[in-house]
Amino acid sequence: MSELRQNIITRDWVIMATERAKRPHQFVRSDKPKIELLKYKPDCPFCIGNEHLCTTESLRISGHDGNWRVRVVNNKFPALSPEGERIRWNDGIHKTVSGVGIHDVVIDHPLHNVTTALLPEEDIFNILLAYKHRFTQIRNDRRIEVIVIFKNSGEAAGSSLEHPHSQIAATPVVPYQFRSRIQEIIRYFDDNGDCIFCRTLLDEISTGSRIIEENDSFVSFIPYAALTPFHTWIFPRQHYSSYEYISEIELRDLASILKIVLSKLYYGLGNPDYNYTIRSVPLADENTKYFHWYLSIVPRITKQAGFELGSGMFINSALPEESAEFLRDVEIPQVPIS
Amino acid sequence: MSELRQNIITRDWVIMATERAKRPHQFVRSDKPKIELLKYKPDCPFCIGNEHLCTTESLRISGHDGNWRVRVVNNKFPALSPEGERIRWNDGIHKTVSGVGIHDVVIDHPLHNVTTALLPEEDIFNILLAYKHRFTQIRNDRRIEVIVIFKNSGEAAGSSLEHPHSQIAATPVVPYQFRSRIQEIIRYFDDNGDCIFCRTLLDEISTGSRIIEENDSFVSFIPYAALTPFHTWIFPRQHYSSYEYISEIELRDLASILKIVLSKLYYGLGNPDYNYTIRSVPLADENTKYFHWYLSIVPRITKQAGFELGSGMFINSALPEESAEFLRDVEIPQVPIS
Numbered sequence: 001m002s003e004l005r006q007n008i009i010t011r012d013w014v015i016m017a018t019e020r021a022k023r024p025h026q027f028v029r030s031d032k033p034k035i036e037l038l039k040y041k042p043d044c045p046f047c048i049g050n051e052h053l054c055t056t057e058s059l060r061i062s063g064h065d066g067n068w069r070v071r072v073v074n075n076k077f078p079a080l081s082p083e084g085e086r087i088r089w090n091d092g093i094h095k096t097v098s099g100v101g102i103h104d105v106v107i108d109h110p111l112h113n114v115t116t117a118l119l120p121e122e123d124i125f126n127i128l129l130a131y132k133h134r135f136t137q138i139r140n141d142r143r144i145e146v147i148v149i150f151k152n153s154g155e156a157a158g159s160s161l162e163h164p165h166s167q168i169a170a171t172p173v174v175p176y177q178f179r180s181r182i183q184e185i186i187r188y189f190d191d192n193g194d195c196i197f198c199r200t201l202l203d204e205i206s207t208g209s210r211i212i213e214e215n216d217s218f219v220s221f222i223p224y225a226a227l228t229p230f231h232t233w234i235f236p237r238q239h240y241s242s243y244e245y246i247s248e249i250e251l252r253d254l255a256s257i258l259k260i261v262l263s264k265l266y267y268g269l270g271n272p273d274y275n276y277t278i279r280s281v282p283l284a285d286e287n288t289k290y291f292h293w294y295l296s297i298v299p300r301i302t303k304q305a306g307f308e309l310g311s312g313m314f315i316n317s318a319l320p321e322e323s324a325e326f327l328r329d330v331e332i333p334q335v336p337i338s
Numbered sequence: 339m340s341e342l343r344q345n346i347i348t349r350d351w352v353i354m355a356t357e358r359a360k361r362p363h364q365f366v367r368s369d370k371p372k373i374e375l376l377k378y379k380p381d382c383p384f385c386i387g388n389e390h391l392c393t394t395e396s397l398r399i400s401g402h403d404g405n406w407r408v409r410v411v412n413n414k415f416p417a418l419s420p421e422g423e424r425i426r427w428n429d430g431i432h433k434t435v436s437g438v439g440i441h442d443v444v445i446d447h448p449l450h451n452v453t454t455a456l457l458p459e460e461d462i463f464n465i466l467l468a469y470k471h472r473f474t475q476i477r478n479d480r481r482i483e484v485i486v487i488f489k490n491s492g493e494a495a496g497s498s499l500e501h502p503h504s505q506i507a508a509t510p511v512v513p514y515q516f517r518s519r520i521q522e523i524i525r526y527f528d529d530n531g532d533c534i535f536c537r538t539l540l541d542e543i544s545t546g547s548r549i550i551e552e553n554d555s556f557v558s559f560i561p562y563a564a565l566t567p568f569h570t571w572i573f574p575r576q577h578y579s580s581y582e583y584i585s586e587i588e589l590r591d592l593a594s595i596l597k598i599v600l601s602k603l604y605y606g607l608g609n610p611d612y613n614y615t616i617r618s619v620p621l622a623d624e625n626t627k628y629f630h631w632y633l634s635i636v637p638r639i640t641k642q643a644g645f646e647l648g649s650g651m652f653i654n655s656a657l658p659e660e661s662a663e664f665l666r667d668v669e670i671p672q673v674p675i676s
Contacts, residue, residue, distance in 0.1 A: 001419045002437030004511060011514040015437060020415045077358045079645065079653050081339045093534075093541055094562055099340030099353060150644030158643020169645055173342060176349040177650025180518045196431075203431055224432055277648030298647055305496020306488030307417065307507055309636055310615030312515025315417050 007225035009196055011184050014225040014314045022317050024326035027229055027301050029270035038112045045076075046107045046163035058104065059134050061126045069123060070130040071107040075167070078103035086143040086172045100143050102170035106130055108151075113162050115153065115271070117262035118335070125255040127166065131278065132251065134168055135244050139283055144170040146178060146282045149243065154273025156300040174282050182281070182291065189290040197292030201235045210324045213260050217253035220261050222320040222327075229302055229318035230269065230327070232261060234295040241291040242280035258295070260332065265299060268330035272299040343563035347534055349522050352563045352652045360655050362664035365567055365639055367608035376450045383414075384445045384501035396442065397472050399464045407461060408468040409445040413505070416441035424481040424510045438481050440508035444468055446489075451500050453491065453609070455600035456673070463593040465504065469616065470589065472506055473582050477621055482508040484516060484620045487581065492611025494638040512620050520619070520629065527628040535630030539573045548662045551598050555591035558599045560658040560665075567640055567656035568607065568665070570599060572633040579629040580618035596633070598670065603637060606668035610637040 002017045045053035048067065059072035074082065080101030089096040108127050109119060116124060131149050138147055151166035152159035188196040204210055204221045212220045212232065220234045234257060236250060246254070258276075265272060275298045281291035308314055340355045383391035386405065397410035412420065418439030427434040446465050447457060454462060469487050476485055489504035490497035526534040542548055542559045550558045550570065558572045572595060574588060584592070596614075603610060613636045619629035646652055 001422055002417060004435040004437055004509075006433035006511075008431045008433070011518075013435075013509075013511050013513055015417045017417050018437075020417070079340060079353045079355050079358070084339055093346045093537060095344035095346070097342040097351075099342055099356075146649065148645075148648040150648040152643045156641075158641045158645075167644065169649060171342075171351075171649060171651065173344075173351050175351055175650045180349075199431060275644040275647050277644055279648065296647075303494075303496045305490045306505065306613040306615055307486075307496075309613050309634075310486040310488040310617065311484065311507060311509060312513045313509065 005225035007223060007227065008188075009185070009200060009223075010181065010227070012225070012227060012312070012314060014227055014316050016225075016319060017315050017317045018319065020317055021319055022229075024268075024318065024323055027269055027272075027318060029272055029301075032271050035113055035115075037114065039110075041112045041163075044112055044161075044163050046105075046161070046165060047112050048110045054105075058137070059130055061130050061133075067110065069110065069126045072104050072130055072134050072168070073107065075103040075105050080169065080171065097172055099172075101172050102138050102141070102144065102147075102168060104134060104168040106134070106166040106168060108164040108166055111164075114164060115262075115266065116151075116164060117259065117266035119259070121252075121255045121259055124259050125252055128246075128251050128254055128258075131166075131168065132243065132246055135242075135280075138168070138170045139244060141170065143172050144283060145174045146171045147243075147280060149278040151276050153275070154300070156273035157275045159273075178282060182285070185290050195239055195290055195292050197235060197294065198239055201237065209321045212264065212324055212327045213257055215253045215257050217250045218257045220257055222324045224320060226316055226318075226320045226323075227314040228298060228316055230265065230272075230297075230299045230323050231316075232265075232297040234258065234261065234297070236293065239289075239292050241288050241293060242283075242286050243278050243293045244280065244286070254295070261297065261327075263332045264327045264330040265297070267332060268327055269299065269301070272301055274299045345561060345563035345565065346526075347523070347538060347561075348519065348565070350563070350565060350650070350652060352565055352654050354563075354657060355653050355655045356657065358655055359657055360567075362606075362656065362661055365607055365610075365656060367610055367639075370609050373451055373453075375452065377448075379450045379501075382450055382499075382501050384443075384499070384503060385450050386448045392443075392445075396475070397468055399468050399471075405448065407448065407464045410442050410468055410472050410506070411445065413441040413443050418507065418509065435510055437510075439510050440476050440479070440482065440485075440506060442472060442506040444472070444504040444506060446502040446504055449502075452502060453600075453604065454489075454502060455597065455604035457597070459590075459593045459597055462597050463590055466584075466589050466592055466596075469504075469506065470581065470584055473580075473618075476506070476508045477582060479508065481510050482621060483512045484509050485581075485618060487616040489612075489614050491613070492638070494611035495613045497611075516620060520623070523628050533577055533628055533630050535573060535632065536577055539575065547659045550602065550662055550665045551595055553591045553595055555588045556595045558595055560662045562658060564654055564656075564658045564661070565652040566636060566654055568603065568610075568635075568637045568661050569654075570603075570635040572596065572599065572635070574631065577627075577630050579626050579631060580621075580624050581616050581631045582618065582624070583631075592633070599635065599665075601670045602665045602668040603635070605670060606665055607637065607639070610639055612637045
């Protein structure tokens with residue numbers, strides 16, 4: 001018989017479909033062609049030398065050679081517009097807000113089609129540093145309530161451009177999903193006196209079976225009630241409400257663990273498409289004790305269908321303990337890119 | 339500039355991406371091959387004559403000729419098992435429930451690869467009637483909290499079998515998404531004294547611009563803050579909390595409007611893959627005044643990416659008013675199937 005597990009942070013119930021569970025190796029993608037590394041593509045707006053094809057640059061991190069390593073530019077087709085006032089129209093049951101906000105593209109790296117897993121740690125550090133700098137710039141915009149950092153890697157994850165990039169979205173409202181989760185997190189805090197993220201972290205460390213990798217500042221694990229196969233969380237050991245507060249040492253440790261986890265997915269599962277997201281508390285609540293920022297990785301291995309749409313529940317056909325063990329055992333070859 | 343609209347029932351904020359909005363005809367799928375109608379496939383477990391390939395049948399609706407028109411069978415690979423006790427294990431922050439419940443397959447029709455839009459109304463009536471009968475059977479199972487009816491049509495909607503079928507899932511817990519929405523619906527009821535669904539229905543009827551089709555018992559419309567392109571709701575005019583209470587006249591009217599809406603999607607958008615779901619209140623709350631059952635259709639035209647995963651918000655690139663006008667104008671050819 002299957003079992004239902006409750007994800008204590010999202011509060012979602014997940015059906016762990018043991019009856020139709022697959023072994024970890026059954027998720028390995030074998031159809032993905034090996035990619036020839038391409039340094040430059042003439043019509044790619046994100047390649048070095050084509051900077052004029054992009055919109056305004058808001059941030060740049062340069063290497064010792066003077067060339068940029070990471071650039072942040074405005075999204076050419078933004079979902080939210082950086083110009084204009086935040087205006088509300090409440091007309092009966094119709095609530096509307098003007099679509100102001102930030103929708104940045106972070107160009108992760110100069111190389112045209114490299115994947116994050118294969119980058120040197122130093123380059124991943126630069127991407128994560130750019131996120132922090134840009135977060136700090138955006139947080140002063142009084143129209144903004146929530147800042148979300150995310151990456152779409154591959155077509156199944158919603159990416160339409162090959163050149164590696166991530167995105168930063170800053171919204172003029174607190175999304176309902178944030179608000180409802182926070183209400184539950186506050187309730188846990190009030191009932192138990194501690195942060196549900198810290199509590200989960202301690203629990204995962206003492207259990208051990210769902211851990212993928214740890215270092216001084218971070219722990220990566222597949223949660224007890226992972227919503228989808230190989231759904232992975234990276235939690236900072238230090239309790240801070242927002243990514244804004246990440247230190248340089250932590251940035252280096254995050255670069256290290258992110259590279260390891262993405263590499264294990266890359267080599268272990270045959271380069272699956274994935275999303276990652278970094279969630280922080282709404283800006284208005286940054287001084288709170290009850291929220292803990294974290295990074296979530298969602299490999300796009302399975303599809304959500306009517307069951308999920310109709311019930312709001314998830315079916316996970318991979319057991320977290322087995323998946324974590326599988327990833328722990330994946331060896332990462334030492335292949336320097338040049 | 340885009341605008342954000344709040345879906346007053348789900349409470350989700352949706353970015354109506356007017357800047358990158360597409361006209362309705364840009365969503366038309368032109369790559370889908372025309373399907374040769376096939377009455378029977380020898381290895382299909384859902385075809386007439388192959389009943390022995392299925393698990394236990396729990397319900398059957400027969401035609402005047404004595405042949406079955408709709409069959410309900412146990413899912414061969416159930417996410418929830420019909421046998422066993424509902425048991426809870428609460429171990430610290432780990433909440434677990436045994437995976438008992440119902441996971442039915444409804445074989446919609448004897449023909450091997452017909453799509454619902456092309457069926458005669460009478461056949462759709464039979465499918466909807468089977469849902470009701472089966473709902474009434476399952477509701478007496480004391481292990482069950484919520485019954486969800488849904489259909490996956492096409493690969494993008496998560497369907498793995500060609501033969502038209504839908505599913506009924508009955509869960510041993512109230513999914514968190516149900517619970518949190520209900521809390522908000524109760525709050526609206528307490529603040530305003532009426533049902534938010536009834537209020538929305540009245541508003542859509544008086545506005546008119548988002549209506550697709552109406553009849554005596556039902557109204558179909560694209561909600562003000564539709565979560566995805568062509569996301570369509572069909573609301574009963576009569577306020578009942580559960581599908582269980584649908585009358586025979588209403589079943590006929592639902593068959594009629596569902597055929598029209600699915601046909602408009604089929605002819606207007608080039609046979610998109612879609613899910614539909616029927617949501618009722620949790621069984622324990624069937625006598626409540628605040629909930630209103632409804633049917634939701636979600637064409638699987640766009641993908642959710644990191645933006646949605648990270649923020650919990652939706653981006654909709656189709657304006658509800660334009661989409662509804664487009665669907666109103668789609669003419670349905672009179673092609674009887676034989």
